[in-house]
Amino acid sequence: MKNIHRDNVTAVVQHSFAGIGDERTRHLLEQLVGHLHAFALQTQLTHDEWRAGLGFLHEAAHITTDSRSEFSLMSDVFGLSSLVDLISSRPGTTPGSVLGPFHARGSPWMTTPVNLLAGNPGEVVLLHGTVKDEAGQPIANATIDFWQNADNGLYWQQDPEQSQDNLRCQFKVDAAGSFELLTIRPKPYSIPTDGPIGKLFRASGRSQWRPAHFHIIVEAAGYQTLVTELFDPEDPYLDSDAVFGVRQALVTAYLPQNDAADMARLGLSQPYLSAQFNVVLPSARA
Amino acid sequence: MKNIHRDNVTAVVQHSFAGIGDERTRHLLEQLVGHLHAFALQTQLTHDEWRAGLGFLHEAAHITTDSRSEFSLMSDVFGLSSLVDLISSRPGTTPGSVLGPFHARGSPWMTTPVNLLAGNPGEVVLLHGTVKDEAGQPIANATIDFWQNADNGLYWQQDPEQSQDNLRCQFKVDAAGSFELLTIRPKPYSIPTDGPIGKLFRASGRSQWRPAHFHIIVEAAGYQTLVTELFDPEDPYLDSDAVFGVRQALVTAYLPQNDAADMARLGLSQPYLSAQFNVVLPSARA
Numbered sequence: 001m002k003n004i005h006r007d008n009v010t011a012v013v014q015h016s017f018a019g020i021g022d023e024r025t026r027h028l029l030e031q032l033v034g035h036l037h038a039f040a041l042q043t044q045l046t047h048d049e050w051r052a053g054l055g056f057l058h059e060a061a062h063i064t065t066d067s068r069s070e071f072s073l074m075s076d077v078f079g080l081s082s083l084v085d086l087i088s089s090r091p092g093t094t095p096g097s098v099l100g101p102f103h104a105r106g107s108p109w110m111t112t113p114v115n116l117l118a119g120n121p122g123e124v125v126l127l128h129g130t131v132k133d134e135a136g137q138p139i140a141n142a143t144i145d146f147w148q149n150a151d152n153g154l155y156w157q158q159d160p161e162q163s164q165d166n167l168r169c170q171f172k173v174d175a176a177g178s179f180e181l182l183t184i185r186p187k188p189y190s191i192p193t194d195g196p197i198g199k200l201f202r203a204s205g206r207s208q209w210r211p212a213h214f215h216i217i218v219e220a221a222g223y224q225t226l227v228t229e230l231f232d233p234e235d236p237y238l239d240s241d242a243v244f245g246v247r248q249a250l251v252t253a254y255l256p257q258n259d260a261a262d263m264a265r266l267g268l269s270q271p272y273l274s275a276q277f278n279v280v281l282p283s284a285r286a
Numbered sequence: 287m288k289n290i291h292r293d294n295v296t297a298v299v300q301h302s303f304a305g306i307g308d309e310r311t312r313h314l315l316e317q318l319v320g321h322l323h324a325f326a327l328q329t330q331l332t333h334d335e336w337r338a339g340l341g342f343l344h345e346a347a348h349i350t351t352d353s354r355s356e357f358s359l360m361s362d363v364f365g366l367s368s369l370v371d372l373i374s375s376r377p378g379t380t381p382g383s384v385l386g387p388f389h390a391r392g393s394p395w396m397t398t399p400v401n402l403l404a405g406n407p408g409e410v411v412l413l414h415g416t417v418k419d420e421a422g423q424p425i426a427n428a429t430i431d432f433w434q435n436a437d438n439g440l441y442w443q444q445d446p447e448q449s450q451d452n453l454r455c456q457f458k459v460d461a462a463g464s465f466e467l468l469t470i471r472p473k474p475y476s477i478p479t480d481g482p483i484g485k486l487f488r489a490s491g492r493s494q495w496r497p498a499h500f501h502i503i504v505e506a507a508g509y510q511t512l513v514t515e516l517f518d519p520e521d522p523y524l525d526s527d528a529v530f531g532v533r534q535a536l537v538t539a540y541l542p543q544n545d546a547a548d549m550a551r552l553g554l555s556q557p558y559l560s561a562q563f564n565v566v567l568p569s570a571r572a
Contacts, residue, residue, distance in 0.1 A: 001525045003534040006372040013365035013530060019491035028329055029490075032363055035325040040369050043317050045514075050370045057357040061347035071343040075336070078319055079299035083326050084336045086292040188516070205305035227333075239287045244299060248289040 010037040059196040076243035093282040095247040097229040100154040110169040113180035114259035122151035122184030129277040138177025142220040152191040186212040296323040355560040379568040383515040388441040399466035408437035408470030415563040424463025427498040431503040439475040444507035472498040497521035
C-alpha cells in the first residue's frame with residue numbers, strides 16, 4: 001500500500017474487501033474490481049476519457065428521480081438487464097425479459113376473465129393462456145401482474161389524459177392455471193432520450209424504439225418469479241429492440257377472431273384478436 | 287435481435303454501437319460492454335444482486351451534488367482513479383495521484399515564495415522544489431495549482447470557520463523552474479462516509495482515512511499535465527490509504543530547520559519543517 005503501481009493495484013484493491021463477511025458479496029466485489037481494472041488497462045484509459053465517463057454518470061444522476069432512473073435505462077441499453085434475465089432463465093421454462101421502468105407495485109386486483117378495456121381506443125386483444133410447472137401441472141395459486149401502454153404509446157404514469165392505473169392489474173389464475181384478459185394491442189415506444197443515454201443513441205444512430213409488448217410478472221409460492229414480456233410479431237421494431245428484450249419464445253401471434261358466441265361471452269360487439277401465452281414457471285429449487 | 291440469448295447478447299450489444307463515428311469511442315464502448323457482460327456471466331449475477339447494484343447507484347445519485355460526487359469517490363475507493371493515474375504516468379517522470387473531490391478551478395494567483403500561513407494553526411512547512419523536463423532542464427513557464435486541508439483536517443469548502451480559498455493558490459515557478467511555498471503540515475482525513483460508499487466501508491472494515499497530503503497540479507505548455515499528491519512519511523495511514531494514492535516517489539521527508547537567516551528571510555520567528563518536491567514533467571508527445 002505504500003507503493004501502489006499498475007502491477008499491484010488490482011490485487012491491493014481486491015484485498016481491501018477481504019473483511020466482508022459474506023463470501024458471495026466479497027466475490028462479487030473482487031470480480032467487479034477485476035473487470036473494471038482490466039477494462040482500464042486493456043483500453044489504456046486516459047484521464048480525459050475517465051472524466052467523460054464520470055461526466056456521463058453525473059448527467060445520469062442529475063436526470064434520475066424516484067420515478068425515472070437513467071441507471072436502470074443504462075443497464076437496459078447496455079444489455080445487462082437482458083443478460084441477467086437470460087442467466088436466470090432455466091431451459092424448458094419461459095424466458096425472462098426486461099422489467100422496464102414503468103412497473104410499480106400496487107396494481108388493482110381483478111378477477112379472470114379480466115377486462116381492462118375501460119374505453120381505451122385501440123385494437124381489442126384477448127390475451128389468454130396458462131401457468132404450469134415444468135411437469136406440465138397447472139399452478140393454481142399463481143398471480144399475474146400485468147401492465148402495458150395505451151394506444152398513444154404512453155403508460156398511464158406518463159400521460160395525464162389516462163386515468164390512474166389504466167391498463168394495469170393483478171389477478172390470480174383459475175384452478176386450472178388458466179387466465180383470460182381483454183385489453184388493447186400495445187404500441188411501440190421510445191426509451192427516454194432526454195438524458196445522456198439519448199445523446200449516446202444519437203451519436204451511434206441506434207434505434208431508440210422498443211417493439212410493442214405486454215409486461216407480465218408471474219409469481220407463485222414454491223416457484224421462481226418470472227419477469228417477462230410478450231411481443232407483437234408484426235411490430236416494425238422487433239429486430240431492433242433498444243433494450244435487447246426479444247426472445248423467440250416471447251413472440252406470439254395475434255389471431256383474428258369473430259365467433260359470435262365468444263364475442264357475446266366477452267361482451268364484445270366486434271371481432272377481436274387473440275394472443276396465447278402459456279407460461280412454464282421454474283420451481284424454486286435451491 | 288429477434289432471438290437474444292446468452293451466447294449472442296454481448297456481440298449484439300457491441301454491434302449496436304457500430305454506428306459511432308469515432309473509432310476510439312466505439313472501441314471503449316465495445317470493451318465496456320464486454321467487461322460488464324463478462325462480469326455478469328462469470329459471477330452468474332442474480333436479479334437480487336443486480337437490483338442491489340442499481341440501488342447502490344441510486345443512493346449514490348441521491349447524495350451527489352455539484353460539490354460532492356459519490357461517483358468520483360466510487361472511482362477513488364475502487365482504485366480506478368489511481369489506476370488511470372498510473373496508466374498515464376511515464377517511467378522517469380513524477381507519478382500522478384488522485385485528484386480528489388476538493389479541487390476547484392479559480393484559486394487565487396500568488397507569487398513564489400508563496401505564503402499561505404495567514405494565521406492558520408499547525409506546524410509550519412516550507413515546501414520547495416523544482417519543475418524540470420525529462421532532460422533535466424527547468425520548465426520556466428510551469429504553473430502550480432496547490433490545495434490542502436487545515437489543521438482540523440477540513441478543506442475550506444467544508445468548514446465555515448475557514449476563510450474562502452484558505453490554503454489554496456496558483457503560482458508560476460521562477461525562471462530556474464524553482465518554487466517555495468510556506469504552509470502548514472496537512473492532516474489525515476476521512477473520506478465522506480454518509481453515502482453508500484460509507485456503508486460498504488463499514489461492511490468491509492476498510493479504513494476510511496487518507497494519509498495527510500498536499501495536492502498539486504503542474505501544467506506547462508508543451509507538457510502533459512500532472513495531477514499528483516505529496517505524502518507525509520510519518521502519517522499513520524500511509525499504508526492504508528482509502529483511495530490507493532500513495533507511491534514511494536510521492537513520499538517526502540519533513541526536515542526540521544532552524545537557520546536564523548532562512549527564518550528571517552521567510553518572516554518566521556520559529557523553527558520550521560522543510561519538504562522538497564522535485565517534479566519531472568513528461569513532454570506532451572503524441
